[in-house]
Amino acid sequence: MGVIIFLFAYGGNWLDENYPNPKVYYNKILVMVGVVIALYNVIRQVNEINKSQ
DSSP, X not given: OHHHHHHHHHHHHHHHHHSXXXXXXXXXXXXXXXXXXXXXXXHHHHHHXXXXX
């Protein structure tokens, strides 16, 4: 979960540095996308564990 969020945050920082914009949106948007994907993976794994028991 942390790795996914870190990678999206790193990508957002990279985009902010290489494609400057008056408002810093790339990092914020990509971090939120990373959090959603990480939570989706956790929920999917928990559901899979519950089905096997």
